[in-house]
Amino acid sequence: MSITELQAFISQFKNELEKRLPAFLEKLECPDTLKEAMLYSVNAGGKRVRPLLMLAAVQSYRNVEESDYAVACAVEMVHTYSLIHDDLPSMDDDDYRRGKPTNHKVFGEAFAVLAGDALLTKAFEVISSLKELESHNKILLIRELAKSAGAEGMVGGQAADLEGEGKDLSLEQLEYIHHHKTGDLLSFSVVAGGILGEAPDNDMDYIRGFARELGLVFQIKDDILDIEGDSIEMGKAAGSDECREKSTYPRLLTLDGAKEKLITHADNAKEYLRSVSGNPLLLEDFIHYITERTK
């Protein structure tokens, strides 16, 4: 397996995901504006890293099946809800996301809040409604998702990030924010792939370790790209964290220090994969893909 093969996997499965994701929402019987607001953000593109990671984790144990897509779509709904709420004027106050006006710029704040609420709720409905999965596994997925997305996970990370704005954070505080704000939902994605692929219990700890390290790699790379990246490719202004006086890895560790840390965590992630009993070649390639991405 090589980066080229991973890219083939990504473009095939991204396409499959992007066909199914809006289909869950189009059939909703609800006020039109609400549905449009949900679809707008779900269809706004993006790398689809979380659902693709989930499918790559499944693929370490068996071929991807139809029900896997549903869980992958659910995690993308949760990610999309978090972006809509994070972009609100009272939060990060972003006007653009992926080069397009943010949800509240198009539908107003009230509908942006509601579209986010509805996407989060829909994710739990999608998983609980899956016919192909045993109740026991559905409950495992729902519990993991709720923990990863809630006060002790993603929402907690966003709260800590807001509190930290304009302050000088320690490396420990910065890692807390990233572990939760970005890392927990990435971890869920990989762990969910393990649950769906019925990974042996022994594997699950390694999968969690891999996911945690990969989450850090993802975030450090994000901070580096914020300095070095191309605004057009990234869909947001390079240096925007700098403007907002946000604590970042390059700020705390210098740019070279951040790059070194990126390599350390990428190596740790690879190390965890060595202990996995399945065939996690795609996951390994994901490490390179994330380390070397330019947007």
Add this chain to the structure above:
Amino acid sequence: MSITELQAFISQFKNELEKRLPAFLEKLECPDTLKEAMLYSVNAGGKRVRPLLMLAAVQSYRNVEESDYAVACAVEMVHTYSLIHDDLPSMDDDDYRRGKPTNHKVFGEAFAVLAGDALLTKAFEVISSLKELESHNKILLIRELAKSAGAEGMVGGQAADLEGEGKDLSLEQLEYIHHHKTGDLLSFSVVAGGILGEAPDNDMDYIRGFARELGLVFQIKDDILDIEGDSIEMGKAAGSDECREKSTYPRLLTLDGAKEKLITHADNAKEYLRSVSGNPLLLEDFIHYITERTK
């Protein structure tokens, strides 16, 4: 059973609920402000109609057990999240709720959004983590909750309500809003009580019918109280819907017409209960309790 006995049930179980509800949140490991914001609204009082209805529905089949409280707390978390988000400046823009400053007035808009998000997510975690319940029943509860709370339920109702502000609505549109905005989560509460109490399948349709009618009774009474109620007892200004030019039952049907409609739906609710095989005396008393409440 009489209203007095129902009141004894309510004060006993309300107390038990209000001990357990904050306990789920106090042990969260998350940023302090987020936890305080969640606790503030959860501890802000209220009638606790939804969890009490759930326990009354359980009591129609067997005595209340510890795990029932957890599901009852979960529905109160979802209700509390919806109040926090509905009160936001971009939504109903309310400064007071139950006589206290609303969440965003105390913690700011960003934390109000996040506290709501975290409460919604926690509700799903609480149900999925219940050890005493079989996975199959947990999945039933989660699916019902997600449907009732999401785009086709409560969030859809709030969206329709926002769109309808300042417009003359038909009775059909007003009923759509109330069925979803208030009715669906009330219905969930009763249905969840039936699931927890392992009501026979035959009963579930009658329970749903009862819950739907009771939701309408609740909302019509709310509209009547908005005109006739005592501001201090209600914790918000009487006539506030009138000021905001909201469509209400008295506006569409006259005050007498609304009172007549209240009686019709209360009778329908009673009729459904007659077909239930359990012993739904508390549920029957709930109809009187809601019809005759003064706040």
